[in-house]
Amino acid sequence: MIRVILFLLTNLSVTFMFGTVLFLTGLESNSIRSLIVFSSLVGFTGSITSLLLSKWSALRSTNGRIIYKPQTSMEAWILNAVRYQSNQLGIKTPEVAIYTSNSVNAFATGYSRNSSLVAFSTKLIDVMDKDQLQAVIAHELSHVANGDMITLALIQGVINTFVFFVSTVFSRSIMNMLSTYRNTNYVRSYGFLINYVSTMLLQAVFGMLASIIVMAFSRYREFKADSDAAKRVGWDRMIRLLVRFKEVTDPRPPEDIKTYCIHGQTKSFFNLFSSHPPVQNRIDALHNKTYE
Numbered sequence: 001m002i003r004v005i006l007f008l009l010t011n012l013s014v015t016f017m018f019g020t021v022l023f024l025t026g027l028e029s030n031s032i033r034s035l036i037v038f039s040s041l042v043g044f045t046g047s048i049t050s051l052l053l054s055k056w057s058a059l060r061s062t063n064g065r066i067i068y069k070p071q072t073s074m075e076a077w078i079l080n081a082v083r084y085q086s087n088q089l090g091i092k093t094p095e096v097a098i099y100t101s102n103s104v105n106a107f108a109t110g111y112s113r114n115s116s117l118v119a120f121s122t123k124l125i126d127v128m129d130k131d132q133l134q135a136v137i138a139h140e141l142s143h144v145a146n147g148d149m150i151t152l153a154l155i156q157g158v159i160n161t162f163v164f165f166v167s168t169v170f171s172r173s174i175m176n177m178l179s180t181y182r183n184t185n186y187v188r189s190y191g192f193l194i195n196y197v198s199t200m201l202l203q204a205v206f207g208m209l210a211s212i213i214v215m216a217f218s219r220y221r222e223f224k225a226d227s228d229a230a231k232r233v234g235w236d237r238m239i240r241l242l243v244r245f246k247e248v249t250d251p252r253p254p255e256d257i258k259t260y261c262i263h264g265q266t267k268s269f270f271n272l273f274s275s276h277p278p279v280q281n282r283i284d285a286l287h288n289k290t291y292e
Contacts (some may be wrong), residue, residue: 043160064099162278167202
C-alpha cells in the first residue's frame with residue numbers, strides 16, 4: 001500500500017504544480033490538438049517524475065535504512081533470501097531496506113526491474129517466521145519482476161492526461177456560459193479567478209473518480225503477485241502467510257459492536273479507492289487458483 005500511496009501523492013503534487021504553471025503563464029492553447037499535447041505533457045510529467053522518485057520518496061517517508069552491511073543475523077538472512085529469489089527470477093537483486101514501524105507491512109518500488117527497492121517493517125519481521133518471510137519476499141519480488149510500478153506509471157499518465165483535458169474543456173464551457181449570461185465587465189474582472197478555481201476543482205473531482213481505475217489495477221496486481229509468488233514458494237505457504245497477516249492486522253471487536261466497525265467488515269463504495277483487496281479475498285483467490 002505504501003508504494004501506491006507515495007506514488008499517487010507525488011504524482012498529484014507534480015501534476016498540480018505543473019498544471020498550475022501552464023495555466024498561470026497562459027501556455028494552454030485554444031485548439032483541441034494543442035490541448036491534447038499539453039494535457040499529455042502535464043499528465044506524463046507527473047507520473048514519470050513519481051516513478052523516478054519512487055525509491056527516494058519511499059525511503060524518506062518511512063525513514064528506511066538500506067542494508068549494506070547486515071547488523072544482525074536476521075538482516076543477513078533477509079538479504080540472502082532476497083538475493084536468492086532474485087537470481088531465480090533473473091533480475092538484479094534489489095536494494096533491501098528496513099524501517100521502524102508498528103504496521104505489519106512490506107513494499108517494493110523502483111523505476112525498473114533492475115533498479116528497485118524492497119523494504120520490510122520491523123513489526124513484520126517480529127511477527128512473521130522465516131517461512132512466512134520467504135513468502136513475503138516472493139510476493140514483493142513478483143511486483144518487481146512483473147514491472148508493476150512501470151505499468152502503474154503508464155496508466156496514471158494516461159489518466160492524468162484525460163483528467164487535465166476534460167477539466168480544461170469543462171472549465172472553458174463554464175467561462176463561455178458566463179460570457180453569455182453575465183456582462184463583459186464581470187467576466188473581465190473575475191473571469192481569470194473563476195477559470196482557475198473551476199479548473200482546479202474539476203481536476204480534483206475527475207482525478208478522484210479516475211483513481212478508481214488505478215486502484216482497480218493495483219488490486220488486480222496484488223492478486224497476480226500472490227499467484228506468481230505461490231508458484232515459486234508453494235500455494236500452501238502463501239495461504240499461511242495471508243492467514244497470519246489477517247490474524248495480526250484485523251481487529252477483533254466484540255460481536256455486539258461488530259456491526260459498527262468499518263475495518264474491512266462490510267463492502268462499501270470506498271473499497272473502490274483501496275489499493276489492496278481484502279485479505280480474505282486474496283486467500284480465497286489462492287484457494288481457487290483464480291489468477292494462476
